[in-house]
Amino acid sequence: MASGTALIYDEAMTRHKLLWNDPICDIEVPERLSASYEQLQCYHLVERCIPVPAREGSEEEILLVHSSEHLEAAKSTQAMNEEELKRISGNYDSFFFHPNTYHCARLAVGAALQLVDSVMSGKVCNGMALVRPPGHHSQRNAANGFCLFNNVAIAAEYAKLKYGLQRILIVDWDVHHGQGTQYIFEEDPSVLYFSWHRYEHQEFWPSLKESDYDAVGLGKGKGFNINLPWNKVGMGNSDYLAAFFHVLLPMAFEFDPELVLVSSGYDSGIGDPEGQMNATPEVFAHLTHFLMQLAHGKLCVILEGGYHLRSLSESVCMTVRTLLRDPLPQVTGEMAPCLSAIESIQNVRAAHKPYWKWLTYEDTSFLHNLSTKSDLVKTADTNPCRDDEAKITDSNGTDRIERFLELHMKNIVFPVPPIKTATTELKASADPNTFPVHLHVVKEMDKNELEALVSDFHADLVEANKTLLFLGSTLTILDKILKKEVCSGIAESPAASASVAVALRHSLHFGFQRVLCIFVGDTDIMPSTEDGKILIIHVCKKEQTGKSSSKHYVVLNWKEDADGNDFFSAVLGFILPVAYSYQPNLIIIAVGANRSLGISGISLIIGLLQGLAESRILAVIEDTDINLMQSVAKALAGASMPHFGVHVPPTQEKVNQIKKLRNQLQQDWKMLQCSVNDGI
């Protein structure tokens, strides 16, 4: 399993700049690169990465995407004087040439290709390339929107050619639509392109009809182009997360890419003059973390836009520290997407329903009643989707943004414990060197220590000594997590229910306010959850007698069918949104007897939930299948989700169950909302 994060930066790419007065282009400045790199140095992140040099993309590589006319036109600018440069720049929408532009653009292409090679060769697991000029607006035959060559598109074509890849996902979280990338791959089913972008009902640049949600791809490429338009400014963390849970991730997991490329623009972040959005830097850590669960973690992040230097720099740092597998900071803000975001999410899910098995929860019945798309589009009221927050980015927002980010980043707690995962003595058969080095074996607690800990208020749960002994390991590990000596841990137990019940009480006793418990398998002990300090999601085979689902106790009857894993859509479309709505500060994953989920479903839950509770996860395993233990240990250690068999879509009755639960709980857990009609 490859490890390590590549960082590609070359000061030469700062030598492309605007030579004349142009109020539209003057935001794309060299300091975007140098300020980002300096912030990475300031957080000691550069030294933790593996440095990979940039190189010039060759003409042949550029011709993978662009016409020779375009290449020759770009090449000819090197010898031009300012007047000629200004004239040729005027041939394009929002592009400027400098005598160094061509060289810088070739370095930007080469940097992206170096990153692909580093990841595909296994030299590193993932990485980031800080490049300019950016690429996602440039087209086969034209420069556009500050972009000369489409770095990410060339990287995708290069990866297909050199490594024979057949499925590449491009995620474009820049706040502008990467129409260049869309045009290049519109008919290509081997490249899934996802872009969200400020749109405001086609009012915002580049103001294209084909940037709307109904541009799903052409010919064989139908279903492989995903546009999520933001029709208001002020979109925040919860809107971005909802877009991942209910649009991108279900399709991305079904697509099952071999490589993920990110057109990583940070003008979708707070403070940016272009985006006018409100998402804060830590959301990029979560978005990055989700994408690391795909393609065995093979992830190449390539810079696009981002014009507020402080916001850009902080967001770049959030991205790189997540690539380095640091625990994630908590997402701030109310976990509830705004109505405009939900409407866009619903529209793009409906548009893609014919092409994706997993977009099955959507109740698009209301769509059929409407004659034309225009009925879907609400009146274009331009006020931000959340009036209060949007004021942060008002006209004289620059210094206020500086102060906001200064304070905000200080409040972001970075949990960096010495050891990531602790575990009890694992069976001798567990091959020690298959475990990531930072697994730490914790000695059993001795009896007296144990008795002292398991004081009378646990007593009613403790039966024979046997249970008491195993409670030791659960509490031993739990204590290390509670004291922040480790991030996460695995404990074996012959009675997962009892261990979990004790662990839950112990955690509340210790002062935790919100503990999320995912219990997989049969259990008879379910502690009271009335005070809301515990949220239990119980995944089991049979209908649990008596208890029906409520806000803090959710029963998911799920038995994965033999031939594949159909639980992914329930994790992405239900468990994740509920968990992010709850914002737990501790997570307990328990696997009891008769577990009804495959190892991959359990590993995926752990992998995706690691973004929460600052990665504080306690796994309590009753089922002593060593493969399960190893997979859980790897998932906790951040080794990306192993690839297990084919993902099968859930049956209609399972879909209906999720739909019913979603309707029942989406007022309580608002991240579940993905359609406006039943949200009312």
Ligand SMILES: O=C(NO)c1ccc(Cn2ccc3ccc(C(=O)NO)cc32)cc1
């Ligand atoms: O960051 C980017 N992309 O990722 C990015 C940022 C800015 C721009 C230029 N731009 C932004 C609003 C706007 C309006 C009109 C025009 C126009 O009319 N140009 O001729 C241009 C404009 C392009 C791309």
Ligand SMILES: [Zn+2]
């Ligand atoms: Zn942009």
